[in-house]
Amino acid sequence: MTVQYRGDADPTDEMLSAYLDGDLSATEHETLRAALETDAALRERYHELAATVSLLRDLPVPVPRRSFTLTAEQAREVRTANGIAVRQLIDDGPPVVRPFTTPTVPLTAPATATSLSGQSPPANVTSLRPQSPVARLVPLFGAWSAVAAVLLFAVLTMDFAGGGGDRAAAPQTAGRAAEESVTSLTPAPTFAIAPTANPAGAPAPAIARSMPGDTTTAAQATAATTSSAPGTSDANAEDTNPLVRVAEIALALLLLTGIAGLIVALRARGQVPSPG
Amino acid sequence: MSWRRPIMPEPTDDETLVRHAREGDVEAYNVLVRTYERQAYAVALRLLRRPDQAEDATQDAFIQAYRALDTFRGGSFRAWLVRIVTNRCYDMLRAAQRRAADSLDNQEFETTPQWSSIASHDDPVQQATRAELSGMLERVLATLPEEQRIVVLLCDVEGYAYEEVATITGVALGTVKSRLSRARSALRERLRAQEQFADYVRSFTASTDEGWGSR
Numbered sequence: 279m280t281v282q283y284r285g286d287a288d289p290t291d292e293m294l295s296a297y298l299d300g301d302l303s304a305t306e307h308e309t310l311r312a313a314l315e316t317d318a319a320l321r322e323r324y325h326e327l328a329a330t331v332s333l334l335r336d337l338p339v340p341v342p343r344r345s346f347t348l349t350a351e352q353a354r355e356v357r358t359a360n361g362i363a364v365r366q367l368i369d370d371g372p373p374v375v376r377p378f379t380t381p382t383v384p385l386t387a388p389a390t391a392t393s394l395s396g397q398s399p400p401a402n403v404t405s406l407r408p409q410s411p412v413a414r415l416v417p418l419f420g421a422w423s424a425v426a427a428v429l430l431f432a433v434l435t436m437d438f439a440g441g442g443g444d445r446a447a448a449p450q451t452a453g454r455a456a457e458e459s460v461t462s463l464t465p466a467p468t469f470a471i472a473p474t475a476n477p478a479g480a481p482a483p484a485i486a487r488s489m490p491g492d493t494t495t496a497a498q499a500t501a502a503t504t505s506s507a508p509g510t511s512d513a514n515a516e517d518t519n520p521l522v523r524v525a526e527i528a529l530a531l532l533l534l535t536g537i538a539g540l541i542v543a544l545r546a547r548g549q550v551p552s553p554g
Numbered sequence: 555m556s557w558r559r560p561i562m563p564e565p566t567d568d569e570t571l572v573r574h575a576r577e578g579d580v581e582a583y584n585v586l587v588r589t590y591e592r593q594a595y596a597v598a599l600r601l602l603r604r605p606d607q608a609e610d611a612t613q614d615a616f617i618q619a620y621r622a623l624d625t626f627r628g629g630s631f632r633a634w635l636v637r638i639v640t641n642r643c644y645d646m647l648r649a650a651q652r653r654a655a656d657s658l659d660n661q662e663f664e665t666t667p668q669w670s671s672i673a674s675h676d677d678p679v680q681q682a683t684r685a686e687l688s689g690m691l692e693r694v695l696a697t698l699p700e701e702q703r704i705v706v707l708l709c710d711v712e713g714y715a716y717e718e719v720a721t722i723t724g725v726a727l728g729t730v731k732s733r734l735s736r737a738r739s740a741l742r743e744r745l746r747a748q749e750q751f752a753d754y755v756r757s758f759t760a761s762t763d764e765g766w767g768s769r
Contacts, residue, residue, distance in 0.1 A: 331710050337688055340600075342595040342609055346612050346613050350580060353620065
């Protein structure tokens with residue numbers, strides 16, 4: 279007679295245990311019953327096992343001091359927590375993956391516990407808007423843009439206050455600085471941003487026209503553009519130190535970068551709607 | 555003595571109640587709570603051995619179960635619920651272990667639980683013997699390895715079917731039976747050391763219809 283059980287339990291006890299529970303096949307049961315009739319030691323072992331189980335079954339039943347029914351308030355809290363999690367998925371756009379598994383965080387007991395494998399706490403919903411790392415950069419980009427703007431303004435002011443003495447009245451330098459800042463940007467065709475910057479419209483069409491392969495035209499167009507750049511810069515050459523010019527351009531770039539970063543960070547925070 | 559293996563309870567009514575509870579009917583859920591709260595508490599108490607902690611664990615488990623009703627896929631609601639209860643208890647025991655509390659070595663109940671009165675047909679002597687042996691059994695139960703303790707607690711003390719215990723503990727049916735057998739053997743060995751046990755076995759055997767057990 280073989281009974282399949284796992285583990286290293288005593289096989290005789292395992293059979294007696296199964297016999298006690300009526301968990302043997304008819305054949306196995308009959309075989310063991312016959313053995314019990316003839317083997318006194320086996321019989322004694324069985325009786326002791328049965329008596330043990332009888333004591334276990336008759337252990338007193340503990341009575342809790344209270345009922346554990348849910349109050350309307352508790353039920354509402356649970357449903358509200360569920361509702362918040364659902365709303366979060368709808369309103370915030372980017373999906374928030376918050377698995378709703380059986381929680382293990384204690385609600386009443388002071389004992390804290392880590393979760394058993396397979397069960398993670400749903401986490402108290404303390405923040406409805408998770409802050410991505412990019413969103414936290416809003417102040418940084420804001421400060422960056424502000425500093426770049428101030429420095430650029432200062433340099434431009436210095437530029438025209440120091441360079442064009444006979445045409446610079448203080449109130450006018452701001453306006454001039456604005457105009458000059460546009461023209462000072464146009465030499466940019468020599469820099470990488472030129473083809474993409476719309477104000478420098480000339481190089482782009484030139485390049486577009488050159489696509490069919492008319493390199494001479496492109497060369498002439500580019501030459502014309504670049505010749506205009508020195509021309510523009512020549513107009514300012516007497517007024518502006520090249521180093522200052524570089525500073526102006528660098529600060530302008532920093533300002534643009536800062537503004538771009540600010541927009542990205544504000545979008546990540548959710549305060550500026552993303553396109554599409 | 556006729557002995558029948560416990561069978562799983564009929565799930566139909568419980569599943570109906572769960573369905574209503576999912577739709578927001580708190581009273582339907584509370585019917586389930588009232589049906590199973592004593593069983594849940596009994597398991598928690600014998601695992602934690604502290605009535606106040608057992609009450610906390612039971613309350614937590616019922617709230618967790620309400621929150622996770624969508625994960626109940628049918629079958630024995632009792633088993634699904636008690637799984638949550640035992641997991642909660644294990645969490646608390648492990649937390650206590652990390653704090654170097656002595657709860658694991660404490661074989662007595664910290665405070666005396668309230669027991670229901672059980673009508674006994676024994677004569678007074680046998681009743682006294684049984685009470686003494688039961689007290690000893692309770693202490694020995696607490697010293698069993700965790701995997702054996704939970705199985706014998708659920709199968710023999712609480713009367714769950716093997717299949718339910720497999721669900722609750724997350725192990726195979728054969729493993730449940732094996733652990734149960736080992737637990738029973740270990741408890742029997744401890745009881746053998748008690749002089750009253752031999753007398754009890756004699757009177758117990760004499761009071762059963764048939765010495766070999768029947769199907």
